[in-house]
Amino acid sequence: MVSPRPSEQSTSAHERVYRALRTRIMHGDIAPGQALTLRGIGREFGVSMTPARESVRRLVAEGALFLSSSGRVSTPELSNERIEELAALRALLEVELASRALPRAHMALIDRLQSINMGVAEAVSKRDAVGYIRSNLEFHRTLYLRAQAPAMLAMAETVWLQLGPTMRALYGRLRRTEPPRNHKLIIAALKAGDEPGLRLAVRSDVTQGLRMLAG
Amino acid sequence: MVSPRPSEQSTSAHERVYRALRTRIMHGDIAPGQALTLRGIGREFGVSMTPARESVRRLVAEGALFLSSSGRVSTPELSNERIEELAALRALLEVELASRALPRAHMALIDRLQSINMGVAEAVSKRDAVGYIRSNLEFHRTLYLRAQAPAMLAMAETVWLQLGPTMRALYGRLRRTEPPRNHKLIIAALKAGDEPGLRLAVRSDVTQGLRMLAG
DNA sequence: CATTCATCCATGTGATCACAAACACAGCCT
DNA sequence: AGGCTGTGTTTGTGATCACATGGATGAATG
Numbered sequence: 001m002v003s004p005r006p007s008e009q010s011t012s013a014h015e016r017v018y019r020a021l022r023t024r025i026m027h028g029d030i031a032p033g034q035a036l037t038l039r040g041i042g043r044e045f046g047v048s049m050t051p052a053r054e055s056v057r058r059l060v061a062e063g064a065l066f067l068s069s070s071g072r073v074s075t076p077e078l079s080n081e082r083i084e085e086l087a088a089l090r091a092l093l094e095v096e097l098a099s100r101a102l103p104r105a106h107m108a109l110i111d112r113l114q115s116i117n118m119g120v121a122e123a124v125s126k127r128d129a130v131g132y133i134r135s136n137l138e139f140h141r142t143l144y145l146r147a148q149a150p151a152m153l154a155m156a157e158t159v160w161l162q163l164g165p166t167m168r169a170l171y172g173r174l175r176r177t178e179p180p181r182n183h184k185l186i187i188a189a190l191k192a193g194d195e196p197g198l199r200l201a202v203r204s205d206v207t208q209g210l211r212m213l214a215g
Numbered sequence: 216m217v218s219p220r221p222s223e224q225s226t227s228a229h230e231r232v233y234r235a236l237r238t239r240i241m242h243g244d245i246a247p248g249q250a251l252t253l254r255g256i257g258r259e260f261g262v263s264m265t266p267a268r269e270s271v272r273r274l275v276a277e278g279a280l281f282l283s284s285s286g287r288v289s290t291p292e293l294s295n296e297r298i299e300e301l302a303a304l305r306a307l308l309e310v311e312l313a314s315r316a317l318p319r320a321h322m323a324l325i326d327r328l329q330s331i332n333m334g335v336a337e338a339v340s341k342r343d344a345v346g347y348i349r350s351n352l353e354f355h356r357t358l359y360l361r362a363q364a365p366a367m368l369a370m371a372e373t374v375w376l377q378l379g380p381t382m383r384a385l386y387g388r389l390r391r392t393e394p395p396r397n398h399k400l401i402i403a404a405l406k407a408g409d410e411p412g413l414r415l416a417v418r419s420d421v422t423q424g425l426r427m428l429a430g
Numbered sequence: 431c432a433t434t435c436a437t438c439c440a441t442g443t444g445a446t447c448a449c450a451a452a453c454a455c456a457g458c459c460t
Numbered sequence: 461a462g463g464c465t466g467t468g469t470t471t472g473t474g475a476t477c478a479c480a481t482g483g484a485t486g487a488a489t490g
Contacts, residue, residue: 013474014272037441048475053442057229057269058276063366070482071442085366092307151278151300151377155370162366228444252471263445268472285452286472 014051017041018058025064025075026161027134028168032077036065064161075165083166086159090206093156094140098186098202100147105190112142113190117183124180129171133164139183143190170209182208229266232256233273240279240290241376242349243383250289251280278377290380298381301374305421308371309355313401313417315362320405327357328405332398339395344386348379354398358405385424397423 011019021041024030041052056073059065066076078086116139123131137160144153182205189198226234236256239245256267271288274280281291293301331354338346352375359368397420404413 012472039441049442050474050476054269054272057273061273061276063369072482073442082366085364088311088364089367089370092311096303096307149300149303151297151374152304154278155304155373158370159366227442254471264472265444265446287452288472 013047014054017045017051018055021055021059026164027130028164030075030165032075032165032169035074062158062161078166086163087207089159091203093152094206095199095202097144097147097152098198099195100149101143102195102198104146109146110187110190113139113187116142120180129168132171133167228262229269232260232266233270236270236274241379242345243379244345245290245380247290247292247380247384277373293381301378302422304374306418308367309421310414310417312359312362312367313413314410315364316358317410317413319361324361325402325405328402331357335395344383347386348382
């Protein structure tokens with residue numbers, strides 16, 4: 001062990017590696033199809049192959065990484081059918097999460113969402129794909145946390161994870177500079193307590209971006 | 216790319232251990248709160264700690280096992296809120312899966328479902344909890360396979376996995392000897408091509424058993 | 431010049447080891 | 461007698477090693 005970082009010893013090595021890789025994949029830092037090696041991961045994080053392997057296994061189990069028949073790992077290259085299916089899953093789960101969050105959404109939350117949404121708009125105007133994905137997911141997660149449904153939120157995050165590399169490739173080639181219209185619809189529906197409107201807005205927001213790749 | 220799933224014979228050690236533990240947990244062979252040790256698992260399957268650890272990590276990532284702060288692993292003891300949430304997830308996912316399977320459900324599938332359903336009824340009459348859970352899940356999986364939605368099915372199976380030990384504890388104390396009424400409703404709706412009826416029947420079947428524990 | 435084959439290196443897998451933390455149990459002190 | 465403490469054992473963690481396999485590179489041949 002090189003430097004255990006005495007202050008942060010509470011998190012195990014494999015947890016640290018797992019978290020780092022996970023956010024990297026979810027935010028689209030890694031392109032689809034890019035290969036990873038256990039020794040390379042270990043070298044980068046200053047650990048041996050053991051924690052690297054456990055992190056990779058965990059990410060493979062969550063669908064964030066693809067394990068070839070020979071054991072090589074890479075980020076997945078999703079087929080169009082798979083992308084459509086994951087988009088449908090997002091719609092299914094996130095509409096429910098938003099609906100459950102609605103009765104608990106007070107002004108403080110809406111203010112917070114509006115603040116995050118400014119970050120989204122800024123990333124869009126800068127053509128910053130990773131920044132866009134990160135702040136967009138933060139917007140959704142902040143809303144869904146109010147649903148008090150941790151298992152459901154975990155499933156939604158697993159879907160985000162699987163879509164991460166693909167979203168990066170998608171939004172990277174995207175030309176639009178328009179601010180997020182559906183996010184404003186979501187906020188408006190939250191303010192009005194309009195549940196059907198909220199469900200529709202979330203469904204549109206989740207499906208719009210991904211549909212144009214698969215279509 | 217989705218792995219085509221041929222009859223994979225070259226199963227690595229950790230894969231074999233993982234599969235065995237997974238079905239055990241999903242079928243309710245292990246009681247909630249039961250502790251497991253890496254060396255014990257390794258001893259049982261004739262492998263070292265390494266594959267045992269990877270299997271356990273993977274199952275923890277899927278929510279099938281609970282990892283205490285000190286690293287000890289055990290099957291989870293679910294709170295009532297968590298059980299209700301997982302039941303809601305089952306309803307959400309499985310209603311959608313059944314709906315997608317409906318247009319593809321031909322006579323051969325319905326015959327197969329009826330055959331499986333006889334096994335369910337037999338397990339119920341014998342008070343065989345594990346047999347009931349296994350054949351019940353086989354009924355649902357057989358139907359959902361027709362939906363051609365592997366990611367969605369995988370998520371549903373993950374929920375089954377999380378509920379496995381609890382379902383065992385639930386059905387173990389259940390007194391009913393009635394054959395599965397909702398399964399017959401599902402089959403009837405499939406025959407009639409009645410989508411609303413199918414959605415309702417699946418939702419009832421999924422929620423009925425679990426609601427009486429949490430309620 | 432293209433194709434094929436052999437060799438070498440990189441990579442994943444599983445076993446083993448050293449170590450630290452947690453648990454269990456016994457003995458001790460009050 | 462009851463709570464506390466110290467010790468021995470169990471357990472998880474991470475590193476290292478030996479081995480088999482797969483992919484890549486380069487040479488030899490048609």
